[in-house]
Structure formats: C-alpha cells, structure tokens
Amino acid sequence: MLEIKGLTAGVEGKQILNGIDLVVPSGEVHAIMGPNGSGKSTLSYVLSGRDGYEVTGGSASFDGHDLLEMPPEARAAAGLFLAFQYPVELPGVNNANFLRAALNAQRRARGEEELDSVAFLKLARAATKKLSMANDLLRRNVNVGFSGGEKKRNEVLQMAILRPKLAILDETDSGLDIDALRIVSEGVNAQRGPDFSALVITHYQRLLDYIVPDKVHVLARGRIVRTGGPELARELEETGYASVLAEVA
Amino acid sequence: MSTQPLQALAGKFADAYAARAADPARALAAERFRAEGLPTPRVEAWHYTPLAALADVALAAPARDPAVLAARIPDLGVPRLVFGNGRYRADLSTPPADLAVRTGAPAWGVLPEGLQHHLVALNTMFAEDGAEIVVPPGTDAGVLMLVHLATGGASHPRHAVRLGANARLTLVEIALGEGAAFHNPVITFAVGEGATVVHTVLQEESAEAIHLATVFAEVAKGATYDSFLLTLGGRLARREMHTRLAGPGAAAHLNAAQLLGGTQHADFTTDVVHASANATSRQTVKNVLAGHARGVFQGRILVERDAQKTDGYQMNQGLLLSPTAELDVKPGLEIYADDVKCSHGTAIGEIDPEQLFYLRSRGIPEGEARAMLVRAFIGEALDGIAFAPVRAAMEERIGIWWEAQQAS
Incomplete structure (x- = not known):
C-alpha cells in the first residue's frame, strides 16, 4: 500500500507539490489526471527518487518502508516501478543484459537467488511475445533507435519482467497509436491482482478506457482537488479541466 | 618548465651510446639525437605530453x-x-612452428626518415633485440603474441x-611490468597487397613506468591495418601511430581506449597519410579519466593531392569521471585533394544523470x-576485436581497473 501524507516538494527552490494526500491500497489502480504543470511528473519523480527534487514536507511510505529515505534502487527492490514518460536511451547497453542486471540486482537485494542467462532468456522471450514485440528488441541497445511506441512497450516489458508491486505509469499513453495503446494496456492489466497496484498518470481519459481505474484523482496546482470513480475521467473529458480549476480557484 | 633535467638525461644517453660498437644506422641516429635531444613541450607534437618524468x-x-x-601474461x-x-x-617464448621469426639484431625498418622522431x-641508438616476423x-x-x-x-x-x-596475421602486443621502467619500443609494419594485419595492444605497464611507443604501418593496395x-x-604513456595508406583501396583502423586514474598521463597520437586514391581510415578513440588523470589525443589526417575519393573519419570521445581529470584533444585535417570525404568529431562529457537514474x-x-x-562507453571501441580470448582478457582488465577506481 502506498500512503502519501501532506507531501510538499519542488525543484530548484520552486515548490510544485503543495500537500498531496493519497492512499493507493494493494490491488487497486488509481488514475491521476490533471492539466499540464499541475505536478504529475514531479510526483512520479519524487516517489521514484530522482535527484534534483527536494522534499520539503510530508511523507510517503510503501508497504511500511519510508520511501523518501531510500535510494532509487532500494525503492525498486521494494517493488516500486516507474514507467518513464520519456524512456532514456542507453547506447552500448544491450536490452537483455540490462533487464537481467535489473532483475538480478532486485533479487539480490531481496535475498533471492539470481536467474542464470538461460532461465532469464526464457522469461524475457515469453514476456516479449505477450507484448507483440519483435524478438530482436532484446538484442538491441536499450531504447536506441526505438520508435515512440516501441519505447513505451519496452517500459511495459520491463514491468512485466520485474513484476513490481506498485507501478507508476507517467503518461505512458503519450505518443502511442491506438494499437500500441491497446497492447500496453493489456500488459498492465495482465499484472492486476491482489498484490499489484498502479498509479496511472495521464492527461487524457483515453487510456482509462483500457486500464479502468478504481479511483480517479484530479491534480491541480500541486494538490489533489477531486477524487471520484471512473466516471470522473469521462466528466473531465467532456468539461475539460477549466471547470475543476475554477472550483478550486 | 625547466628542460634542464631532460638535457641532462639526453647527455647520459649520449655518454652511454659512446661506449657502443659502431653501426651506420646507429651512428646516424646518434648524430640526430645529439642535435635534437629529447623533445620539450616547445616541440609542437609534444606540447601536451611533457617528458619531465623521464628524468x-x-x-x-x-x-x-x-x-x-611471466605468470601475468x-x-x-x-x-x-x-x-x-x-x-x-x-x-x-613459444614461437610459432610454421612462421619465420627471427630475433636478435634489430631489423631497422623505417630508416632514415623515421629518425626525425x-x-x-x-631506440635506434640502443635497440639490441627485436622480432622480425615475416608472413x-x-x-x-593466425594469432601471435608479442609480449614485453x-x-x-x-x-x-x-x-x-x-x-x-x-x-594475414593477428598480432597481440602486451606490455606489462613492475617498478620504474622505461619502455621505448618501435614497431614497423609492411602490409603487402591485399594483406590484413590485426594489431591489438594491451598496455598495462606498472604505475611508475614510462611507456613511449612508436608504430609505423605502410599499407599497400587493398590491404588493411586494423589496430586497437x-x-x-604507466605513469606516463604515449603511443604514436604513423600510418601510410600507400596503395589504392588501402584501409586503416586506429582505435583506442585509454582508462586512466590517479595522476596517470596517456597520449594517443595518430598520423594517417592518405597517399593513394580510394583509401579508407577510421579512428574511434575513447578516454575514460578518473582522479587527476590526463588524457591526450592528437590525430592528423593528411590527404595528398592524388588521394581522390579518400574516406577518412576520426571520432574522439571522452568521459570524465572526476572534475580534476583533463582531456586535451587536437584533431587535424590537411587535405590537398578535391574529391574526398573527411571529418572528425569530439565529444567530452560526464556520466549522464538521466541514464544513471534510469538504471537505478x-x-x-x-x-x-x-x-x-x-x-557501454568503451564497448564500441572493443566491439571491433574479433579474437575472443584477447577481448575477454581486456574485459577482465577493465573490470579490475574499474574496481580499483571505486576503491581509490
């Protein structure tokens, strides 16, 4: 379970999150929607531990761990996964080696046995097939020369292999055509279960037709200003963010 | 900087030489050395690499x-x-059974023009031994190791x-040692028409050693000299590569990776002469510098007037792991033909924080x-090594180097 209380944070002295309160129980998928500049990406980076973001108050815990005290790799080993809005290219790093290094680093951190290359490749091939990805994607350098859609699929592939307990999807729908959107959503839905929760950050309701959330939160000016069911997403799609922003102004 | 200690050393070399048997090549070299001595930073080619430590x-x-x-080979x-x-x-040694290798009195190769260096x-004054390998x-x-x-x-x-x-020959050159040794090898390659030399060098001299190597390669029509x-x-290291693409369609690859820490200084200097048409040269040079290390890359591509359709490319990349590391780069193109493709590029940076965060x-x-x-940064340079055992040995050494940097 993810529990965020009164979280304030910013970057370069500018406060962006103005007191976030949010609970995502195990097994639930929550969506965070909001206009540009409302703090959606900042929230995902603060939760995953990116340098340069300063937490000025509040707390964030995950399954009893104080997230904000942990380096990014420890958060990952504890089960947190961030699907990047802009996946990073790693020239010279082979995708399969990268995935195996990540999986085994997490397993080591949790005191589990590492996977050998044969067992890993079997796992990776199966996951690749499920996501309708070309096999050569494992042999290529991480995200180098990938199309926008391939990069997003590669994020979901990593998630499928690392099997996090909490996934934060930061605008995973941006740059995806409708077929890719469907495949990526199926990849996320396949993870759903009592031990998996997700925070789906998006600007548009479209993604939420495929990944149906248990709850929808509206983020504006660094605060959650409304919470509702999936119907809230459709309401926003019709009325836009202006009405919500007017309410809280 | 005072050049006095260097002059004193040059004098010591001259005195030591006086006791030697006369030989026309040596005499010419000694005459040259007496006039020029050892290079000071005022000599342009040595501007970035002072030899003061040689004193x-x-x-x-x-x-x-x-x-x-020997156990470390x-x-x-x-x-x-x-x-x-x-x-x-x-x-x-375990010399190859089926290959003419002569050791003993040196085969001079590039004289007298080489003596301008x-x-x-x-080296010519003092060389007592060397291998002459004829294919x-x-x-x-196949593959032959040349170890010092x-x-x-x-x-x-x-x-x-x-x-x-x-x-065809793959020559794996390895230099290793202990203590404050000075190693000044000269190697000349004559690559005949359509022949291929793969020259792979692992330089792991001691931390106090000085390693100054000069390599000449003359590459004939359709031949390839491929080096890494x-x-x-080494405390102070330099390798000068003088490559002449003498025949049409000749090719040279001069790739290097220098991984330095502490106060190490290493210089990779290349001079590629395109003397004939349709020749290709490729250079990928990577420097990874930690601590107070200093890397140098100087690369000149000279395209002579008749060397039309030359294809020359030089890429230099530096990764600085500390704010006190330094990389000096001096690329140079000299082109006298009008139908050529020639370029160079330089990129120097630190570890990308975005990439680091992504992995973490x-x-x-x-x-x-x-x-x-x-x-990953060095990988591109290593990818060209086809002989798997030497590549594995290099990967292992790189791993040890990295651990040493982490510990320091």
Whole structure:
C-alpha cells in the first residue's frame, strides 16, 4: 500500500507539490489526471527518487518502508516501478543484459537467488511475445533507435519482467497509436491482482478506457482537488479541466 | 618548465651510446639525437605530453629477472614471443612452428626518415633485440603474441612485421611490468597487397613506468591495418601511430581506449597519410579519466593531392569521471585533394544523470549502474576485436581497473 501524507516538494527552490494526500491500497489502480504543470511528473519523480527534487514536507511510505529515505534502487527492490514518460536511451547497453542486471540486482537485494542467462532468456522471450514485440528488441541497445511506441512497450516489458508491486505509469499513453495503446494496456492489466497496484498518470481519459481505474484523482496546482470513480475521467473529458480549476480557484 | 633535467638525461644517453660498437644506422641516429635531444613541450607534437618524468628514469640494469612476471601474461592459447627488459627470452617464448621469426639484431625498418622522431632515434641508438616476423604471401599466420616484460631500466626493443600479398596475421602486443621502467619500443609494419594485419595492444605497464611507443604501418593496395590499443598502465604513456595508406583501396583502423586514474598521463597520437586514391581510415578513440588523470589525443589526417575519393573519419570521445581529470584533444585535417570525404568529431562529457537514474530506478545499485555506463562507453571501441580470448582478457582488465577506481 502506498500512503502519501501532506507531501510538499519542488525543484530548484520552486515548490510544485503543495500537500498531496493519497492512499493507493494493494490491488487497486488509481488514475491521476490533471492539466499540464499541475505536478504529475514531479510526483512520479519524487516517489521514484530522482535527484534534483527536494522534499520539503510530508511523507510517503510503501508497504511500511519510508520511501523518501531510500535510494532509487532500494525503492525498486521494494517493488516500486516507474514507467518513464520519456524512456532514456542507453547506447552500448544491450536490452537483455540490462533487464537481467535489473532483475538480478532486485533479487539480490531481496535475498533471492539470481536467474542464470538461460532461465532469464526464457522469461524475457515469453514476456516479449505477450507484448507483440519483435524478438530482436532484446538484442538491441536499450531504447536506441526505438520508435515512440516501441519505447513505451519496452517500459511495459520491463514491468512485466520485474513484476513490481506498485507501478507508476507517467503518461505512458503519450505518443502511442491506438494499437500500441491497446497492447500496453493489456500488459498492465495482465499484472492486476491482489498484490499489484498502479498509479496511472495521464492527461487524457483515453487510456482509462483500457486500464479502468478504481479511483480517479484530479491534480491541480500541486494538490489533489477531486477524487471520484471512473466516471470522473469521462466528466473531465467532456468539461475539460477549466471547470475543476475554477472550483478550486 | 625547466628542460634542464631532460638535457641532462639526453647527455647520459649520449655518454652511454659512446661506449657502443659502431653501426651506420646507429651512428646516424646518434648524430640526430645529439642535435635534437629529447623533445620539450616547445616541440609542437609534444606540447601536451611533457617528458619531465623521464628524468627520474634510472638507466642502470634492473635487479629482478623479468621471468618473475611471466605468470601475468594472459593465456590466449596461441604462440608467443616474450621479451624481458628489451631482450628476447627464448625460455619464456613459444614461437610459432610454421612462421619465420627471427630475433636478435634489430631489423631497422623505417630508416632514415623515421629518425626525425626523437624516440625512434633513441631506440635506434640502443635497440639490441627485436622480432622480425615475416608472413609469406597468401598465408594466414593466425594469432601471435608479442609480449614485453619490464622490471626496470630502459628498454628499446625494435620489431618489424612484414606480410606478403594476401597474407594475414593477428598480432597481440602486451606490455606489462613492475617498478620504474622505461619502455621505448618501435614497431614497423609492411602490409603487402591485399594483406590484413590485426594489431591489438594491451598496455598495462606498472604505475611508475614510462611507456613511449612508436608504430609505423605502410599499407599497400587493398590491404588493411586494423589496430586497437587499450591503455591501462604507466605513469606516463604515449603511443604514436604513423600510418601510410600507400596503395589504392588501402584501409586503416586506429582505435583506442585509454582508462586512466590517479595522476596517470596517456597520449594517443595518430598520423594517417592518405597517399593513394580510394583509401579508407577510421579512428574511434575513447578516454575514460578518473582522479587527476590526463588524457591526450592528437590525430592528423593528411590527404595528398592524388588521394581522390579518400574516406577518412576520426571520432574522439571522452568521459570524465572526476572534475580534476583533463582531456586535451587536437584533431587535424590537411587535405590537398578535391574529391574526398573527411571529418572528425569530439565529444567530452560526464556520466549522464538521466541514464544513471534510469538504471537505478530499475533496481541497479549506483556503483553497478556507473560501471555499466562506462562499459557501454568503451564497448564500441572493443566491439571491433574479433579474437575472443584477447577481448575477454581486456574485459577482465577493465573490470579490475574499474574496481580499483571505486576503491581509490
């Protein structure tokens, strides 16, 4: 379970999150929607531990761990996964080696046995097939020369292999055509279960037709200003963010 | 900087030389050396690489038998020629059965023009031994190791490699040692028509050693000289590569990776002459610099007037792991033909924080993530090494280097 209380944070002295309160129980998928500049990406980076973001108050815990005290790799080993809005290219790093290094680093951190290359490749091939990805994607350098859609699929592939307990999807729908959107959503839905929760950050309701959330939160000016069911997403799609922003102004 | 200690050292070399037997080549070299001495930073080609440290070199013969280092020679499962402090060591060598290799009195190769280089002149004055490797036309000589073990003093081995038409050889050159040795090898390659030389160098001299190597390659029509240097060792190191693409369709690859830490200084200097049409040269040079290390890359591509359709490319990339590391780069193109494709590029940076975060966000600890990014950076240069055992040996040494940097 993810529990965020009164979280304030910013970057370069500018406060962006103005007191976030949010609970995502195990097994639930929550969506965070909001206009540009409302703090959606900042929230995902603060939760995953990116340098340069300063937490000025509040707390964030995950399954009893104080997230904000942990380096990014420890958060990952504890089960947190961030699907990047802009996946990073790693020239010279082979995708399969990268995935195996990540999986085994997490397993080591949790005191589990590492996977050998044969067992890993079997796992990776199966996951690749499920996501309708070309096999050569494992042999290529991480995200180098990938199309926008391939990069997003590669994020979901990593998630499928690392099997996090909490996934934060930061605008995973941006740059995806409708077929890719469907495949990526199926990849996320396949993870759903009592031990998996997700925070789906998006600007548009479209993604939420495929990944149906248990709850929808509206983020504006660094605060959650409304919470509702999936119907809230459709309401926003019709009325836009202006009405919500007017309410809280 | 005072050049007095260098002058004093040059004087010591001159005195030592006076006691030697006369030889026309040596005499010419000595005449040259007496006039020019050792290069100071005022000599343009040596501007970034002062030789002041050379003044600390003891010329006296070392006490330890270099055989004590033989166990450190990587086992690549191929024949090897081993030199210890500049002398051939038959007891440590396993020469190839089917290849003409002569050791003993040096084969001079590039004289007299080579003597314009200070260190070649010095080598010519003192070289006592060297390997002369001759591969007959149409022969694939496989892989051969050329090893130098140093325990101190000054060594000036002089090697010559000649390939007949359509012959092939992979030469794995390895230099390793202990203590404050000065190693000043000269190697000349004559690559016959359609022949291929793969020259892979692992330089892991001791942390106090000075390694100044000069390599000449003359590449005939349709022939290829393909070289890769991995520099890990030495307090002060420089490798000068003089490559002449003499025939149409000749090709040269001069790739290097220098991984330095502490106060190490290493210089990779290349001079590629396109003397004939349709020749290709490729250079990928990577410097990874930690601590107070200083890397130097100087690369000149000279395209002569008749060398039309030349295709020359030079890429230099530096990764600075500390704010006190320094990389000096001096690329140069001199083009006298009008229909050529020639370019160079330089990129110097630090580890990308975005890439580092991406790896860490997947659970990879920071140290391992940094190591992955450094390996990825060098990988492109290593990818060209086809002989798997030497590549594996280099990967292993790189791993050890990285751990040493983490610990320091």
